[in-house]
Amino acid sequence: MAERQAQGRPEAAALPPAIELRGISKAFGPVQANRDISVRVARGTIHGIVGENGAGKSTLMSILYGFYRADSGEILIGGKPTAIPDSQSAIRAGIGMVFQHFKLVPNFTVLENVILGAEDGPRLRPALAKARRELTRLAEDYELDVDPDALVEDLSVGHQQRVEILKALYRQADILILDEPTGVLTPAEADHLFRILGGLKQQGKTIILITHKLREIMEITDEVSVMRRGEMVATVRTAQTSPEALAELMVGRKVLLRVDKAPAAPGRTVLEVEDLRVRDAHGVERLKGVSLAVRAGEILGIAGVAGNGQSELLEVLGGIARGTGHVRLNGTELDLSGRGCNGRARRAAGIAHVPEDRQHLGLILDFAAWENVAFGYQDAPEYRSGRFFMDNEALRTDCEGKMARFDVRPPIASLEGKSFSGGNQQKLIVAREIERNPDLLLIGQPTRGVDIGAIEFIHKQIVALRDAGKAILLVSVELDEILSLSDRIAVMFDGRIMGLRDPAATNERELGLLMAGVDDTRGAA
Amino acid sequence: MDLPTLLQILDSMIRLGAPLLLACLAGLFSERAGIFDIGLEGKMLSAAFLSAAVAFVTGSVWLGVLAGLVAALMMSAIHGLASITFRGNQLISGVAINFLASGLTVLLGQYWFALGGRTPSLEGAARFMPITLPFARELREVPVIGPIYYELISGHTALVYVAFALVPLSWWLLYRTRFGLRLRAVGENPAAVDTAGVSVVGIRYAAVAICGLLTGLAGAYLACGLSAGFVKEMTAGRGYIALAALIFAKWRPWQALGATMLFGLLEAVANRYQSLNLWGVPLPVQFMQALPYILTVIILAGFVGKAIPPRAGGQPYVKER
Numbered sequence: 001m002a003e004r005q006a007q008g009r010p011e012a013a014a015l016p017p018a019i020e021l022r023g024i025s026k027a028f029g030p031v032q033a034n035r036d037i038s039v040r041v042a043r044g045t046i047h048g049i050v051g052e053n054g055a056g057k058s059t060l061m062s063i064l065y066g067f068y069r070a071d072s073g074e075i076l077i078g079g080k081p082t083a084i085p086d087s088q089s090a091i092r093a094g095i096g097m098v099f100q101h102f103k104l105v106p107n108f109t110v111l112e113n114v115i116l117g118a119e120d121g122p123r124l125r126p127a128l129a130k131a132r133r134e135l136t137r138l139a140e141d142y143e144l145d146v147d148p149d150a151l152v153e154d155l156s157v158g159h160q161q162r163v164e165i166l167k168a169l170y171r172q173a174d175i176l177i178l179d180e181p182t183g184v185l186t187p188a189e190a191d192h193l194f195r196i197l198g199g200l201k202q203q204g205k206t207i208i209l210i211t212h213k214l215r216e217i218m219e220i221t222d223e224v225s226v227m228r229r230g231e232m233v234a235t236v237r238t239a240q241t242s243p244e245a246l247a248e249l250m251v252g253r254k255v256l257l258r259v260d261k262a263p264a265a266p267g268r269t270v271l272e273v274e275d276l277r278v279r280d281a282h283g284v285e286r287l288k289g290v291s292l293a294v295r296a297g298e299i300l301g302i303a304g305v306a307g308n309g310q311s312e313l314l315e316v317l318g319g320i321a322r323g324t325g326h327v328r329l330n331g332t333e334l335d336l337s338g339r340g341c342n343g344r345a346r347r348a349a350g351i352a353h354v355p356e357d358r359q360h361l362g363l364i365l366d367f368a369a370w371e372n373v374a375f376g377y378q379d380a381p382e383y384r385s386g387r388f389f390m391d392n393e394a395l396r397t398d399c400e401g402k403m404a405r406f407d408v409r410p411p412i413a414s415l416e417g418k419s420f421s422g423g424n425q426q427k428l429i430v431a432r433e434i435e436r437n438p439d440l441l442l443i444g445q446p447t448r449g450v451d452i453g454a455i456e457f458i459h460k461q462i463v464a465l466r467d468a469g470k471a472i473l474l475v476s477v478e479l480d481e482i483l484s485l486s487d488r489i490a491v492m493f494d495g496r497i498m499g500l501r502d503p504a505a506t507n508e509r510e511l512g513l514l515m516a517g518v519d520d521t522r523g524a525a
Numbered sequence: 526m527d528l529p530t531l532l533q534i535l536d537s538m539i540r541l542g543a544p545l546l547l548a549c550l551a552g553l554f555s556e557r558a559g560i561f562d563i564g565l566e567g568k569m570l571s572a573a574f575l576s577a578a579v580a581f582v583t584g585s586v587w588l589g590v591l592a593g594l595v596a597a598l599m600m601s602a603i604h605g606l607a608s609i610t611f612r613g614n615q616l617i618s619g620v621a622i623n624f625l626a627s628g629l630t631v632l633l634g635q636y637w638f639a640l641g642g643r644t645p646s647l648e649g650a651a652r653f654m655p656i657t658l659p660f661a662r663e664l665r666e667v668p669v670i671g672p673i674y675y676e677l678i679s680g681h682t683a684l685v686y687v688a689f690a691l692v693p694l695s696w697w698l699l700y701r702t703r704f705g706l707r708l709r710a711v712g713e714n715p716a717a718v719d720t721a722g723v724s725v726v727g728i729r730y731a732a733v734a735i736c737g738l739l740t741g742l743a744g745a746y747l748a749c750g751l752s753a754g755f756v757k758e759m760t761a762g763r764g765y766i767a768l769a770a771l772i773f774a775k776w777r778p779w780q781a782l783g784a785t786m787l788f789g790l791l792e793a794v795a796n797r798y799q800s801l802n803l804w805g806v807p808l809p810v811q812f813m814q815a816l817p818y819i820l821t822v823i824i825l826a827g828f829v830g831k832a833i834p835p836r837a838g839g840q841p842y843v844k845e846r
Contacts, residue, residue, distance in 0.1 A: 067844060088722030103717040105710045116710050117721025119703040
């Protein structure tokens with residue numbers, strides 16, 4: 001009954017903490033991923049962990065979930081030293097993990113996913129029946145309703161995440177670790193998730209939230225720990241800190257969270273899109289008549305939940321996908337479905353494209369950085385040597401120059417693409433596309449998985465390009481990013497533009513409703 | 526076509542389809558767990574050889590079957606080691622097994638029996654004998670049902686009945702048991718199984734072992750049931766046909782039964798009608814014999830609906846951070 005007393009009142013924690021780490025260290029070869037980490041997480045609290053990519057958050061959580069074994073240090077669960085050599089032990093110790101990339105079997109039902117690995121018996125039928133009862137109960141207790149017989153692949157991302165939480169609760173988890181849980185959610189879904197987490201906390205569950213969104217940390221955590229370069233640099237009460245202070249702790253220097261930019265001075269219209277329609281491979285219409293315009297010297301931000309046609313818009317403008325309708329660049333009609341619809345023709349026309357999925361479309365991860373900076377422009381005369389050969393020396397020199405100008409770390413041109421962190425990969429791509437001085441820059445999810453320090457840098461580059469009188473079409477699922485960068489905001493929902501807003505005259509609530517397909521001025525869409 | 530002819534064709538469909546069915550179910554277990562197995566052919570071949578050799582030497586077909594199982598399991602172990610433990614390329618490992626089996630069987634056959642890679646003919650207890658089901662003789666004279674029971678259902682060798690019994694058993698195992706759930710999950714998203722605290726490697730090895738056992742049965746049946754002894758390259762592409770049937774069946778046990786019987790039927794028809802006059806066009810015997818292979822090509826070219834293989838198929842599982 002000791003648990004009851006502590007419910008929702010971290011102050012009453014004369015009890016041992018739910019988790020205590022003492023001096024955890026872990027090295028991968030020469031890289032010290034975690035160095036002497038000690039932290040206590042009180043029972044019945046929500047504890048945030050923030051840090052840049054590569055700060056060691058994931059390693060630490062992997063140690064806690066039995067993926068890795070720490071080189072040294074001790075884990076105490078509920079005050080008792082506990083060895084966690086594998087995931088099974090972590091589950092037995094009451095730890096549940098909701099990964100950033102869900103670990104679900106897409107063509108299994110919700111029930112099958114929930115019981116996988118916890119079937120208590122060689123036959124499935126009893127386990128399925130038990131899970132069905134449990135799910136009904138959990139749905140009532142925590143607003144965690146999902147159809148137990150639905151196939152996971154048919155569920156929305158928000159519901160899939162609930163399945164992950166249900167999996168952990170079905171295994172009687174007392175401690176729930178969530179890794180970047182809101183990255184894929186709409187604002188409304190994120191609010192729902194926070195209500196669920198609040199309910200779990202009320203029931204005495206302990207929650208560890210790993211995120212890079214400082215706003216969420218401020219909103220729902222009780223305490224927050226900051227990691228930097230493998231070390232735990234601070235653990236503070238959330239009420240006694242601020243986003244600015246946390247950002248400074250994470251990066252180790254002062255960081256500008258808001259983008260510093262002058263008002264836009266838009267000029268002539270560069271891009272005109274009229275009634276653009278795109279069908280996917282299954283014949284489903286993904287863009288249902290999109291019309292928009294982008295002028296020189298302005299950033300048009302496209303907000304929306306992932307999967308509402310933004311990707312298709314970027315792809316068809318970038319020449320990767322085909323569509324119907326009219327697109328004019330500087331008054332010249334672009335080929336949307338014929339032979340002239342390809343990336344090379346678009347580049348020649350003056351469009352640069354920083355694709356959303358940088359690891360698949362932006363880079364070849366197994367190729368060196370100097371090879372990657374030439375992709376798309378490999379025919380440029382300065383990279384050529386004679387009629388048939390590439391001038392590799394020129395490529396290397398160019399790459400080193402870009403690395404210096406865009407602060408790519410480490411600045412080693414011969415390093416393979418996959419050896420760079422997400423932020424540095426992005427800087428390489430942005431350098432490649434921006435330095436060609438395009439009339440129009442298409443940029444998708446510019447800072448997904450990018451460190452705070454690099455975000456600031458990339459944002460500055462985008463604004464600088466705008467100030468140079470270029471047109472920029474920005475697609476991002478991060479509302480903060482859309483709000484701080486854009487000069488105008490278009491919200492996409494279900495393949496259509498739901499509305500245009502002025503960033504100074506709108507707010508997250510209004511945009512969130514538009515993203516969910518609800519237009520206040522017109523009623524439900 | 527009269528009833529006796531039809532029954533004869535269907536009877537030989539069952540006999541010829543049974544090894545395909547065994548091999549197809551073998552592939553099903555392996556591929557459903559995410560391990561592509563192009564080496565079904567080689568496993569069957571090595572099982573056929575060793576079972577015939579041991580059956581001849583010992584005079585016992587059951588010892589022969591046991592030897593066949595051991596041979597196929599050893600090949601499976603190689604495939605498992607290469608593709609699960611060492612995370613190698615599953616296609617290359619499978620092709621290697623096919624070459625290994627093709628060469629090794631002839632080499633050992635020549636070394637042991639000096640008959641040009643063949644084993645001596647099997648006789649008596651060294652072969653599978655047809656089993657007459659109860660009341661088959663008594664019911665023989667009953668019109669329609671009698672001949673169907675006597676000719677078609679009764680009178681096959683033990684492994685044919687085993688093959689057919691394995692269809693519902695496989696279905697039950699895959700869809701109604703913990704092991705089946707985990708096996709299918711491993712083939713779709715091994716990370717889900719891993720994070721649930723279950724060993725991906727263990728499940729995959731189990732699947733590969735089942736695959737070995739079933740190909741072992743298929744090979745033993747070929748050498749000691751369908752034929753009377755081992756002949757060089759006697760599997761004649763059945764492993765590949767089983768793979769085509771597996772795709773055709775969309776990796777499901779009952780559909781595997783249908784698909785393999787279709788191939789069995791084609792083979793039976795080709796054996797029965799050496800030449801066929803179709804609307805005045807004479808079809809040469811070679812065409813008839815090529816029919817199963819032609820169907821294989823058509824199926825593999827993707828003309829038969831959309832077949833979605835297990836999502837994690839062919840990829841070694843590497844734990845991510």
